[in-house]
Amino acid sequence: MSAPFDPTASDARELVRTALASGAAERATGAATTSDLSIDEELNLHAIGWESVELVTGYSMFSTPVGLWSWGQGEIVAAAQAHANAFRMAAARISDEAAAAGAHGVVGVHVERAVHPSYTEVSLIGTAVRPIGAGRVPATRVFASDLSARDFARLAASGWEPLGLAVGASFVYAPRRTMGAVLQQQSQNVELANYTEAIYSARELAMERMQRAAIDLKGTGVVEVKIVEGPMAFASHAVGFAMWGTVVRLAGSSHQNVEPTMVVSLDDAALAFDAATLE
Amino acid sequence: MTDHANDLPEATEHRLEELEHGLFTSDLSVNEFLLVKEAGFHPVGLVMGSSIYHTGIQTRKWSQSQELTKLTEAMYNARELAMNRMEEEAAELGADGVVGVRLDVNYYEWGKDAAEFIAVGTAVKAEDGVSRRNKLGKPFTSDLSGQDFWTLSQTGYAPQGLVMGTCVYHIAHRGLGQTLGTTGQNVELPNFTQALYEARELAMTRMQDESARLGATGVVGVRLEEKSHQWGSHTIEFLALGTAVTKTGEPVTLAKPTTIISLDN
Numbered sequence: 001m002s003a004p005f006d007p008t009a010s011d012a013r014e015l016v017r018t019a020l021a022s023g024a025a026e027r028a029t030g031a032a033t034t035s036d037l038s039i040d041e042e043l044n045l046h047a048i049g050w051e052s053v054e055l056v057t058g059y060s061m062f063s064t065p066v067g068l069w070s071w072g073q074g075e076i077v078a079a080a081q082a083h084a085n086a087f088r089m090a091a092a093r094i095s096d097e098a099a100a101a102g103a104h105g106v107v108g109v110h111v112e113r114a115v116h117p118s119y120t121e122v123s124l125i126g127t128a129v130r131p132i133g134a135g136r137v138p139a140t141r142v143f144a145s146d147l148s149a150r151d152f153a154r155l156a157a158s159g160w161e162p163l164g165l166a167v168g169a170s171f172v173y174a175p176r177r178t179m180g181a182v183l184q185q186q187s188q189n190v191e192l193a194n195y196t197e198a199i200y201s202a203r204e205l206a207m208e209r210m211q212r213a214a215i216d217l218k219g220t221g222v223v224e225v226k227i228v229e230g231p232m233a234f235a236s237h238a239v240g241f242a243m244w245g246t247v248v249r250l251a252g253s254s255h256q257n258v259e260p261t262m263v264v265s266l267d268d269a270a271l272a273f274d275a276a277t278l279e
Numbered sequence: 280m281t282d283h284a285n286d287l288p289e290a291t292e293h294r295l296e297e298l299e300h301g302l303f304t305s306d307l308s309v310n311e312f313l314l315v316k317e318a319g320f321h322p323v324g325l326v327m328g329s330s331i332y333h334t335g336i337q338t339r340k341w342s343q344s345q346e347l348t349k350l351t352e353a354m355y356n357a358r359e360l361a362m363n364r365m366e367e368e369a370a371e372l373g374a375d376g377v378v379g380v381r382l383d384v385n386y387y388e389w390g391k392d393a394a395e396f397i398a399v400g401t402a403v404k405a406e407d408g409v410s411r412r413n414k415l416g417k418p419f420t421s422d423l424s425g426q427d428f429w430t431l432s433q434t435g436y437a438p439q440g441l442v443m444g445t446c447v448y449h450i451a452h453r454g455l456g457q458t459l460g461t462t463g464q465n466v467e468l469p470n471f472t473q474a475l476y477e478a479r480e481l482a483m484t485r486m487q488d489e490s491a492r493l494g495a496t497g498v499v500g501v502r503l504e505e506k507s508h509q510w511g512s513h514t515i516e517f518l519a520l521g522t523a524v525t526k527t528g529e530p531v532t533l534a535k536p537t538t539i540i541s542l543d544n
Contacts, residue, residue, distance in 0.1 A: 151309035158313055187336045189353040191360060192393055195331035199395070200291075203327065207304070208294050214302055221303040223312050225325055227399065236388040245304070258313045260429070262534040 035127040037108060041149035045129060048153045053128040054101040058094030058144075061121040062086045069117055069235040075205060076171040076238060083115065083169040083242065084209070086122040091165055094124045095142040103128030104139040105162065109146045111226075111244060115171075117234050145246040147224060158258055161251035163217045168210030169242035174198035176237065195239070199229065202241035210243055219247035295371045298324040305401040307379060311425020315378060318432040320403040323372045328364025329397040331389070332357035339449040339514065344474040346481065347514065350447035354516055357396040358382060358443065362420065365398040369418040374402035375411035376419035378428050380441050382520065386509060394508070413439045414494045421522040423500055431499065435531035436524040439493040444485025444519045448478035452513060479503065482517040495523030 035052035037045070045051060062082040069076070098106045109126035126144065129152075145152065145162035152162065175194045177185070185192075214222050225245035232238045298304070305322040307315060315322060334353035339345070361382070369377045380400035387395065402418065405411050413419045421438035423431060431438065451470055461468070482503070490498050501521035508516060 147309060154313065155309055158316075185333050188333065189335040189349060189356065190333050191357070192331040192333050192389070195389060195393070195395070196329065199329055199331065203329075204291055204294060207325070208297075211294065211297055211302060211304060214304070215297075220301055221305065221322065223305055224308055225304055225306040227306070229397075230385060230395070231387045231389065245306075255316055257317055260314065260317065262430070262433070262536045263539045264536040 036125075037127050037149050041108070044150050044153040046132070048156045049132050050129050050153075050156075051132045052149075053098070053103040053130055056094050056097040056101065056103075056106055056126060056128045058090040058092070058097065058124040059122070060086045060089035060093065061119055062089075063119045064117075066118065069232065069238055071237075072173050073175070074173065075201070076173065079115070079120070079171040079240075080169055080205070080209075082120040083113075083122075083171075084167070086120045087113070087165075087167045087169075087244075090122040090124045091144055094126060094144050095164075098128035098144070099139060099142045101128050102130060102134070102138075103142065104130040104134060105143040105145065107145055107147060107149045107152045107162075109144050109165070111146055111165075113242070115232065115240065146226075146244070147246050151224075154258070155248065156251075157256065159250055159252035159254065159256045160248050163219050163247040163249060165244055166210045166213035166217065166219070166222050166247045167242070167244035168206040168208065168213065169240070170202040170205035170209070171232070171238055171240045172198045172202040172205075173238050174231075198239045199241065202239050203229065206241040206243050210245070214247045217247045218249065220249045222247050291368065292371065295324065295368065298372055306399065307401050307425050311379065311428075314425045314429035315401075315403055316406075318429045319406050320375070320378075321406050323374050323402045323404050324368075325399070326365050326368040326372070326374075326377055326402045327397065327399045328361040328366070328368065329395060330357050330360035330364070331393060331395050332360070334392045334394070336392070340451075342451050342454060343449070344451040344470065344477075345449055346478070347447045347449055350510070350514075350516075351445060354445045354447060354518075357394070358398075358445070361396040361398040362441070365400060366417055366420060369400075369402040369420075372402050373404065374418045375405050376413075376421065376438065377402050378421050378438075379424055380420050380422045382422070382441075382443075384508070391509070411437060422520065423522050427500065431524065433531070433534060435527055435529055436497075436499075437527045439495045439523045439525055440489075442486050442489035442493070442495075442498060442521060442523045444482040444487070444489065445516060446478045446481040446485070447510075447514065447516045448474060448481075450474040450478075450513045450515065478515065478517045479519075482519040486519040486521060490521075490523035493523045494525065496525050498523050 033052055034055045036055055037052055062085045064078055064082045068078055094106055106126040106128050109124050112123045114121050143162050143164045147162060177194060222245040225243055227243045229241045232240050303322045304325040306325055307322060335349050337347045337349040377400040380398055383397050385395040419438045420441040422441050498521040501519060504518045506516050507514060
């Protein structure tokens with residue numbers, strides 16, 4: 001069911017007028033803004049007194065030694081270092097770019113990362129934001145967050161603030177099973193302890209690193225943690241575990257309850273009926 | 280560590296200690312986070328359990344419908360291992376429960392029949408300090424999202440545990456005679472119907488048995504998944520998965536739902 005947006009509805013007109021008014025104020029100071037936020041998100045931002053400034057990016061690529069993935073024992077330290085460095089540099093660059101544009105933070109950061117046999121790359125793209133009217137007042141600290149502008153606004157309304165991205169990654173060799181073990185286990189239900197342990201140690205190291213990063217940012221929590229785990233596509237005897245999320249802390253004195261209203265959507269039933277299926 | 284039954288790696292315990300000192304991690308979205316807070320809980324940490332498991336081999340008869348008990352056991356044991364490890368982590372954190380549990384099976388290039396079973400969720404603790412653990416004294420587990428968790432709490436029910444039942448079933452092929460006999464006809468295929476019924480019933484019954492052990496009064500959000508994994512088209516795993524709930528006895532004022540018509544889509 002799709003209803004066209006009705007720009008003549010009284011509440012919609014009011015919202016658009018507010019949005020345009022603040023945009024006009026921005027143009028008066030001479031700087032045009034770019035942003036990949038949707039109109040809804042722009043309105044959400046304005047509702048909590050923030051505005052978008054510019055689309056900013058951070059990118060970094062770190063090489064890893066040749067033959068790194070071929071064989072070994074324990075953690076593949078150089079791979080984890082390359083991952084951490086690439087992330088750190090990319091995050092620093094996107095924050096620097098945002099600071100240069102006079103922003104106080106970056107929201108909706110798209111995190112793209114790829115681990116290749118010979119290099120690791122991290123690319124971050126997001127929209128720099130600042131409190132309306134903060135102008136060129138330099139921020140004491142510029143945060144970068146992969147939360148959407150909508151989530152950022154909702155967190156702010158509940159008294160929380162994002163502090164930055166925390167990431168942790170680790171790559172570990174899984175010991176090979178002996179030929180005898182492979183044959184013996186062929187027809188059995190059995191846990192493969194070598195892989196289970198490799199995944200666990202990679203995961204522990206990754207989590208510990210992410211937590212350390214969050215504590216260093218003076219956060220009290222990490223939300224929307226994403227996990228990418230499993231054997232490396234190009235080296236199945238090595239397992240990787242990477243996780244990242246946005247570090248948050250309570251900005252005010254206490255958590256503000258959101259007090260949600262329960263609603264019943266009528267959309268699904270209408271969608272479920274498709275006259276074409278009767279033919 | 281005084282609990283000897285606990286087989287968590289040492290590094291895990293160290294990391295969990297860090298979480299006990301105030302920092303939380305969570306894969307909840309912002310909406311879910313706020314709703315979990317709204318329901319009176321605070322996230323304490325992302326918890327996970329995993330097991331890489333090799334499933335054995337069981338011969339199937341081409342023309343016979345039967346449960347493949349060895350494979351059923353494998354699918355069950357491996358999931359139990361993952362779930363129990365996740366629960367242990369939550370218990371270590373002093374959590375009352377785990378919400379938003381995802382239970383996945385991943386196949387990688389580790390050789391045939393080896394799969395990764397993984398359970399991930401966010402451990403939560405009641406903010407009023409009253410224990411919300413289940414009848415067995417363990418943290419409750421639930422695959423309900425933060426949204427569903429809040430809604431459930433509004434109705435006066437509390438989750439007790441993620442319950443599951445599984446059944447790997449081989450469905451007989453039809454013989455040539457049967458196939459020719461039904462060509463061109465509208466006719467029910469009773470052997471297929473019956474096999475699917477039986478397998479589903481077995482999975483559902485096992486799930487219900489688990490919820491009975493938890494003293495639950497119901498199972499909500501049940502999903503029935505049918506997957507062939509890597510066994511070919513006639514061998515199917517039926518997995519029934521849901522959250523067992525009980526009535527808390529706390530007074531409830533049900534919110535009157537507001538009807539809205541979304542302008543999206």
